[in-house]
Amino acid sequence: MADVIHVLSSSDDDDIESLPDLRTRLMPMLVPTLQKQLDTHTLRLSSNEDDTNDKDCKLVDVEPLGINEKSKQPAVPVTSYDSEEELPDILDFTVTTSHSQISAEEDIEMVEDTNFKYVAKRLLVEEVHKEKETRRKQREIEKQRKAIEKAEAKARREAEKKMKHALKPGECMKYVIVQLDRQLLELAEGSQVISHLQNADLRYRVVDSPVAATTTILRVDPLTLQETLAEEAVVVMALNEFLDLVKHQVYEGGLGLCQRYCEWKQRLGNANITLVVCGIDAYFRNEKMGRQHDFRSAVLGETAKPVRKKKPGKVLHCTSAVHVSRVDIEMVLVNAQLECGLNHRFMSDSTKVATFILQFTKAVAETPFKREKGQPLFSWYAEGNREATVKVDRSGVGLLKLWHQQLRQFNNVGVEVAQAIAREYPSPQALVQAYRKCQTHREASLLLADISVRRQAGPLVSTRRVGPELSKKIHVFFTTRDPEITLG
Known part of the structure; x- marks a missing residue:
């Protein structure tokens, strides 16, 4: 059905010809405004109640502009007026909605309802998508966290396995470094120590230690290769120096060995020091032979003969006039052990000194393994002992x-x-x-x-x-x- 145009018409019974032709006069004014709404809206024009003619105007259906539906010919061209005086007096006209306008509003409401549902659905879909994306990211983070924890646990197990393997007696010697003081190499024992360390495939360094003729040990971490100083040290003292300390403490009333030990301990960082003295047995043997020679000379009335030169390895070390007895040495060492905690070893020759340093290094290297093995699993658990065990059979005998x-x-x-x-x-x-x-x-x-x-x-x-x-x-x-x- 073609759209229609509503024009003004009089409600009186007067001759219709007395009214102006609104099709030709109003169209030039209404076309620019109504052209966009022509297909969807209906116009109703009514005169104001204060109109001088006091006549109501109503809308009637007219044919569309431009084309006559019956003849399909162009309509009569619209003429325009040059002045406003020629236009009829129209006080007011308003646009009111008809049934088609109500239908349009319902359509608009339906469209708005549809748009609201679409927007709500779109928002719901976006929210669900965001929630899924959040859960996916959380799953990825959790997966990454578990992977990291698994890798850390695996690395920790590998590190513990490597550490336990490095602490075993057969492998621990690879992770220690022996530090030798330069003054130790000047003694007769120094060359023997280096020879023994090389034969045992042990790493060693020559350093300037704060204490003369000192041997210290470094532990190397198998994982980080970080070096830490062990709490044990060995000090090799010459026989003459040791005898002078004993005489100073016994016969002169000084601190002697105890004072020297305190100085060593402070310089080495409170390390446990073991004193090694080489040739003490040869000294006592020479002292005994000298006393016997003097007694024999006194009995026979012979003058003292000059002492023969000994071989290079058996030179007498004591040249002082005051002789130190075995009781004096034992008294000084017991005092140092009780007051200061000093350990000591007496060696007969330089080879045994080198052997002792090698054994000492091995003992320090195996200390962590032995400590871990000796620790009980429970503090209250009694250590097992196979001595005096009782066998009980199934019948209850025993x-x-x-x-x-x-x-x-x-x-x-x-x-x-x-x-x-x-x-x-x-x-x-x-x-x-x-x-x-x-x-x-x-x-x-x-x-x-x-x-x-x-x-x-x-x-x-x-x-x-x-x-x-x-x-x-x-x-x-x-x-x-x-x-x-x-x-x-």
Whole structure:
């Protein structure tokens, strides 16, 4: 159905010809405004109530502009007026909605409703998508975290495995470095020490130590290759210097060796020092031979003969007038050990000094492995011992002997006491049930006090009682619930 144009018409019965032709006069004014709304809107023009003619105007349907539907010919051209005076007096006209406008509003509401649903659905889809994306990112982060934790755990296991392997006695020597002081190489023992270290494939360094003729050891971390100084050190002292310290402490009243040890310990960072002295046995042997020679000369009335030159390896080291005895040396060393904690070793020759340093290095390298192996798994767990074990077969033979062994674990409990208690209570369960039947705690603690114990046999037989102290200990052991309580 073609669109129509509504024009003004009079409601009076007057001649229609008296009204102006609004099609030709109003169209030039309305076309620019109505051309865009021609297909969807309907116009209604009404005159104002204050109109001079006092006539209502209403809308009537007209044909579309431009084309006559019947003849399909162009409509009569619209003419325009040059002046506003020629236009009829139209006080007011308004545009009102008709049924088509209501339908348009319903369509608009429907479109708006559809748009709202579409936007809401779009927002919901976006929110669901964002939630899925968030969960996906969280899963990726969790997956990465688990992968990192797994890699760290694997690296930790590998590090622990490598560390345990490096601490074994066969491998620990590869992760130590022996540091030798330059002054040690000037002594006769220095060349022997280097020779022994090279034969054992040990790494060593020659450094300037704060203490002369000192040997220190560095531990190398198998993972980080970081070097740490061990808490052990060896000081090799010449025989003349050691004898001078002993004489100064014994005969002059000075601190001597103790003072020297404190200085060493402060310079080496509170390390545990072991003093090594070479040739002390040769010194005492030469002293004994010298005394015997002097006594023989005095008896025979001979003048003292000059001492023969010894071989290079047997030169006398003591040239002082005051001779130091073995008792003096022992007294000084015991004093240093009690007051300062000094360890000492006396070696006969330079080869044994080098062997001792090699053994000392091996002991320091194996110390972490031995400490870890010696630590118990539980602080309260008694260390296993295979001595005096009791074998129990399936038929129960050996249980009584095992009960005797358990009783003998208490202090001052011998075979006779254990057998006397086992005669009255042949099993731990029987003893526990007897404790439960006691009325008071005192009665239970003294339950075993009056049991008689036979000692020896024959005419030398004697009897005694278990006693209250042992009875209380056994009672506490079998009835207490406090793991920290002591039996003493």
